[in-house]
């Protein structure tokens with residue numbers, strides 16, 4: 001990948017990656033640190049990027065994932081004063097929550113992408129569990145309309161998840 | 169598409185979420201038994217719907233709000249690191265690389281604060297200015313340069329010999345004696361390449377206004393003048 005493409009990828013994806021880092025680390029400064037490190041790593045490894053294997057976006061998420069996992073390892077060890085070495089690199093229990101956090105972030109991002117109209121319906125009926133009749137009354141539309149909007153809202157979600165690289 | 173089929177279709181979202189009345193659900197169940205197309209759609213929407221369980225209920229109210237933004241100079245800082253590495257190579261190879269300290273915990277688990285006084289007042293500073301730290305623990309070296317930019321100053325820091333992963337916070341000190349944050353970096357070291365990586369940061373202060381550079385990485389303080 002030429003250097004310019006890494007800079008281009010920064011412009012295209014850094015906002016989303018930063019959002020994910022904020023969610024994962026719960027801290028803006030640390031999120032900045034993670035995203036900066038992610039792109040420096042991407043820069044250094046740019047010749048190894050293979051579009052046959054996955055998209056540029058997926059590649060960046062994979063790098064960020066490792067950066068955040070490393071930061072978690074470093075930080076969790078600090079207070080206890082355990083030295084950092086190579087023997088403790090595998091913390092399997094960390095893996096699962098991380099994958100889950102990443103997927104949760106994709107779902108959140110998908111919800112942001114589907115637009116207010118779809119989002120409103122999905123949020124009210126699927127996330128808040130409000131009865132269709134109540135939502136229909138609030139919006140001044142027939143109940144059947146809410147049903148069909150749930151259908152189109154979920155379809156939009158599915159498309160957005162696919163766009164975000166989610167494979168069912 | 170039969171009218172029946174179409175009506176069923178638009179119920180598939182509510183079906184997937186378990187929101188239909190028993191009668192409506194039965195109607196959908198009967199249809200998808202014989203209609204592979206609707207069956208596939210129903211299953212796929214059910215899977216999409218199940219992903220919604222991952223959303224933290226505390227976030228629901230903020231889904232329409234914009235995401236937090238990084239600090240204003242963040243883009244510039246990152247972009248500065250995405251430059252042709254040839255420009256940085258000479259400095260990287262100027263001194264022999266030292267091997268990272270063994271994992272004794274002597275350095276990296278404590279905060280390091282480095283104060284660099286940049287010969288205040290004398291001499292011209294139009295060009296970039298290099299710095300080197302003295303009086304550091306054995307095996308540790310820090311040097312780098314300050315480069316004037318159109319707005320503010322670029323800061324490149326080369327650290328060697330700290331424990332990889334050590335977090336370093338960089339500040340500049342101006343005439344007011346106040347510490348102005350210039351960014352953070354983690355000390356990185358490639359064991360394969362026996363090479364450390366320079367950190368590229370920046371500050372909005374002009375080079376001529378910077379009296380000293382401070383790097384904190386924990387609770388221990390290293391100090392050096394130039």
Ligand SMILES: [Zn+2]
Pocket residue numbers: 173176199203205206207
């Ligand atoms: Zn059908």
